[in-house]
Amino acid sequence: MPQTDVARLRRASLPLAMAASLVLLAACGGGSSASSAATASEGVAAAACEVASGASAAESISLASFAFSGEATVSVGESVSFTNDDSSGHTITQGTGGTAIDGACVDETIASGATVTVTFNEPGDYDITCTIHPAMQTVVHVE
Numbered sequence: 001m002p003q004t005d006v007a008r009l010r011r012a013s014l015p016l017a018m019a020a021s022l023v024l025l026a027a028c029g030g031g032s033s034a035s036s037a038a039t040a041s042e043g044v045a046a047a048a049c050e051v052a053s054g055a056s057a058a059e060s061i062s063l064a065s066f067a068f069s070g071e072a073t074v075s076v077g078e079s080v081s082f083t084n085d086d087s088s089g090h091t092i093t094q095g096t097g098g099t100a101i102d103g104a105c106v107d108e109t110i111a112s113g114a115t116v117t118v119t120f121n122e123p124g125d126y127d128i129t130c131t132i133h134p135a136m137q138t139v140v141h142v143e
Contacts (some may be wrong), residue, residue: 048122049094049105055117057081061138063090063110068128068138079119080140082128084110090130092116098134107131 057079059072064085070137072080082092090112105126110116120126120142130136 009014020093048124049118049120049126050120051106051108052079052117055079057117059140063130063136064070066133066136068136071139071141073143074120075143076123077119077121078142079117081115081117082110083115086114087112089132090136091132092118092132093129094126095129095131096127098129098131098136100129100131101127115142 007030014041030143058074059078061072061082062069063082064084064088066088068082074080084090090109091109091110093100093107095101106118106128108116108118118140120140123142126140126142128138128140
């Protein structure tokens, strides 16, 4: 192959190599604004409540007979402890009907006999469900 044909081939291949590199970067999370915005909004939701190991709780809710014992009302920054008194595992999940909401601030599995304590940092009503047993539902009111 003459030298000029090789040079033309190399020049033609360069844009293809650059395009392939861009596709690979995008597939690896190259920083699109949509993914950055989703991460930022999830970070805000996650700050609304958090699992607080060892925190003392202002209110307690028991999980027994496949039901939450009732609702709780706490002030911003206070915690609610959820104790599983059933023989079956459950979850403490922000959502309804067994489905977590997008960006749920809590989604914890709670084994039989265990306690999960959640601190609520933002005012509002937090629907709590069990993803394993969708009929299980309660509300935590944060003032």
